[in-house]
Amino acid sequence: MAKHLHYNSNLLHNVTLGYSLYDNCGALIIGFSGALSLASGREEQFLLQENCLGSPPVLGIVGDSFSTFSIAISNVLGLFKLPILVHYLQMVNFTTSFGDQVSFDENGDASPIYDIMNWQWLPDGRITVQNVGEVKKSAFKGEELTLDEDKIFWNFDSKEPPRSVCSESCPPGTRMARKKGEPECCFDCIPCSEGKISNKSDSMKCTSCPEDFWSNPKRDHCVPKKAEFLSYHEPLGICLTTTSLLGTFICAVVLGIFIYHRSTPMVRANNSELSFLLLVSLKLCFLCSLLFIGRPRLWTCQLRHAAFGISFVLCVSCILVKTMVVLAVFKASKPGGGASLKWFGAVQQRGTVLVLTCIQAAICTCWIVSASPAPHKNTEYHNDKIVYECVVGSTIGFAVLLGYIGLLAILSFLLAFLARNLPDNFNEAKFITFSMLIFCAVWVAFVPAYVNSPGKYADAVEVFAILASSFGLLVALFGPKCYIILLRPERNTKKAIMGRGTTKS
Structure with missing residues (x-):
């Protein structure tokens, strides 16, 4: 200056x-x-x-x-x-x-320099003061702390520096919660709750994960939620798929047997055209169960119930017409009953099956147009999983579909039950009665099981009901016929079939 x-x-x-x-x-x-x-x-x-x-x-x-x-x-x-x-x-x-x-600063004050002194106890009991550092403040470098830690004497048993906080730092995955009545540096580390994370130390709050994510076990980052649906790769899906394909294969074999022996009395006596159509409908029933397996898509959700409903109505319609034909033939065998066959000729049989099936197709169309089934991500069953499922859209539509199938099945059962005491040459009514009894029992048990099954298990229950009822119809209706055709060919003659035509007392 x-x-x-x-x-x-x-x-x-x-x-x-x-x-x-x-x-x-x-x-x-x-x-x-x-x-x-x-x-x-x-x-x-x-x-x-x-x-x-x-x-x-x-x-x-x-x-x-x-x-x-x-x-x-x-x-x-x-x-x-x-x-x-x-x-x-x-x-x-x-x-x-x-x-x-x-x-000097703007107030004229000199930049301070402070010595940091450490009181040290010597072995002989004397006390000495040791300069261990200094604090300087300058206009260019600001405040500077110089400390020689090797010279500092800590009067503790551990000879280590004391902790300057009341509580340890909270790691990621936890949040800080202050202790009541204690200084601000005293806090508890509370683990983040499920679905929330903290990805840095000493977080004051935990952050919620996005909708399709969930917290990992350490609660320090979000991970994608696991997807759950009835998959082709899991044991349950593999078993159901194998069973479905097995049923389809058996239907194809039986159809081949009936086509090969179509000129035999056993096939001709049981209305071969309706039998072929019934086997085709059973194949469709087995195959439609595959639509319930795999990740739900819009087209699979729409097609699965429609294919299921139409296939089963086609199947039950064939059984109903066969039962009606049995009753008409028996009635026509009595004096003056020939006129009844006029109403159950080949054209009338095809027309009845077509009309009954078209009614179900109309129900499915109205259902899909008004309130279409659609895929849905359900997070209510599990917090850490996304359950992919098909919502039916309209519960009424689904109920009408099942109700129509049930109505035809009950009607077929009642008619077959009435025809159970017909002469032996018309005893197919007994097998129809038994098959309809199995069919109705399966679907009566299906309703409460389906309602109480969450997520993918609801689809598994429906697939099981489809397969069980389809196998029941296949075995009850075509098992005895295949047994005679393949293992008892001597009974597959017109004489043998007509020879059993005695009325039971």
Whole structure:
């Protein structure tokens, strides 16, 4: 600063400056004493040159390093008309011989330097004070802390530094919960609840995972939820698929047997055309069960119930017409009953089956158009899983579909039950009665099982009901015929069949 004043002629014209430095040791009284000594000319005399003695006049005083002291001193020195050059303190910046940097802030306060002292107990019981570091503040580097940790003595058994917090840091997967009545640094680490995470330490709250994600076991990140549906790759799906294909294969074999022996009395006596159509409908019943397996799509959800409903109505319609034909033939065998066959010729049989099937097709069409079944992601059963399922769309539509099948099945059962005591050559009614009894029993048990089965198990129950009823019809209606055709060919003659035509007493 003195150099700046010395070379700037505009500040102090024709004046050459020197300066004296006084240390007030942080005491205001010493600062007052030095300032008054300078103002009165009674400061220590110094030798400028060998022939020049005396005290130079005081033109100004640079204030104390603390603004508080400078203001107090200025109030006194103002009486002597001496200025305090606090403004120029901001420009002072030099380094002492000890390496300490000296500068002043905008208030005229010197940048502080603090020594950090450590009291240490010596083995002989004496206490010594060891300088272990310092804190400096400068205009350029800001605050700096220098600490020699090797010199610090910790008076603990572990000889380790003490913890500066009341509680340990909370790891990811937990959140901080302050302890009531204790300092802010005291808290508990609460694990995040299911479905929520915290992915950093000392989190104040846990964040919920997105809809299709769930928290991992550590609760530190979200993972995609597991998808659950009746899959072709799981044991249950494999068993149902294998059973479905087995039933389809058996239907194809039986159909081949009937086609190969279509000219035999056994096939011709049991209405071969309806038998072929019944076997085709049973194949469709077995195959439609495959639509219930695999990840639900819009087209599979729409097609599965429609295919199931139409296939079973086609099957039950054939059985119903066969039962009606049995009753008509028996009635026609009596005197004056020939007119009844006019209403059950081949055209009428085909027409009846077609009309009954078209009614079911109309029901399915109205159902799909008004409230179509659709795939749905269900998260209510499991928090960590997404259950993919088909919602029926309209419960009424599904109920009408099942109700129509049930109505035809009950009607077939009643007619077959009425015809159970017909002569032996018309005893197919017994097998129809038995097959309809199995069919109705399976679907009566299906309703409560389906309602109480969650997720993919509801589809498994429906597939099981389809397969069980289909196998029941296949075995009850075609098992005895295949037995005679393949293993008892001597009974597959017109004479043998007509020879059993005695009425039971």
